[in-house]
Amino acid sequence: MIYEWDFWVVLSDFDLLLLGLFNTLKITGLALVFGVPLGLLLALLRLYGNLAVRLPVGFIIEFLRTTPPIAQLFWFFFALPILIGVEINPFEASVLTFSLQSSAFFAEVFRGGIQSIDSGQWEASKALGMQRNETLRRIVLPQAVTRMIPAFLERAIELMKTTTLVSTISYADLLYQTNNIAQSTYRTIEVFTIAAAMYFVVIFACSLAVRRLEIRLARTGETLVNGRT
């Protein structure tokens, strides 16, 4: 089985791949912009809301976490427009899906971070006459966020990998462009391999950066946060 590789045909369409990569990053970035604040909100509601708030919020978080993203994407793209009677294009459906989906994961990261803060911190703040909101804003969250940074970034990388799904509803991300080029040049194996390599370069670079940061945080962590090993 001898196959003649020809990467040049594909490389002439490299600008399309770059455009796709840009769109991948755009979806990821927007999902982060909306997903992180929403995640914080969900976490606070789940932690401090009354029962009538806590239960539905908990359900939403668990539901978004345990259903496949592709089913969510199809739901928002195919089902939601019928339900609300408004056209939703692939871009909007993608941003909507991934913002909500990642917000559920971020909510759990926030919750873990907030809960990891020693209760003595709360008591000390109370002794200083701080309200709960103030304590959260000025004492707990700043400490929690430092601890959460690695988990956040890992989640963001997961998110970038998951955004490949948007190609199934014809949003022109890297995978979609790859498919298109494969169909027009018949150089399937070359273009898919190049695309995989592009994903690898971007994602691996991010992973390495996260790992390095993690080590640095772990080293400085003891001096940053008292009473933590």
Place this chain on the structure above:
Amino acid sequence: MDYNWDFSSILLYKQLFWIGLQNTVILGSVCLVLGLFFGLFVGAARFSGKLWLYYPATVFVEVFRNTPVLVQIMWFFFAFPIIAPFRIDAFTAASLGLTLNTIAFSSEIYRAGLQSIAKGQWEAGKALGMSYSEQMRRVILPQSIRRMLPAFMNRAVELFKMTSLASVIAYGELVYQAKVISTIEFNPIETYTTVALVFFAVLFPMTIIVRRFETNNSVGR
């Protein structure tokens, strides 16, 4: 906004949903078993400290952990058959992609688990005259598997969610059946809601079990 939900069309097609669920479970189970089995060897290769084992295993793990799984599946479905000497159907491509992905992720769990066992355990095994594989099988693995269990179960939940990606290459699992049904009946709201609920019903209990395990473990130690 006045949409009449009509789940009767779902009941009409419950046979297809059932087939889809079976296919989801088959694909997920095959990949889970193979992934956990071979993951041990890849994890041990990275743990062994022998460079000729460490480097290839590391490259493999990093490649599969740092590329999107959908790209892996599509690579095996569209690209791989061109150089492969045999035919590849949707199931083979999906299970290749998902299995290799699971191997990569589970090998990291094995590695972390093995590292968590104190060195003295190895040395004690050695002092008793055990070979490397005996130490591993009889001393190290039984202790570390328990610590790894929650991570493996998390991985299983992730894997079952990932099997839905096989719908993209037309493997007849749940999401694919939903796609088929919704194009026939034009009821995407009901079909995709049902699919999401089915996944939730199956996977949510699993996540609860995982959480219980995690707290039990941390209390026990």
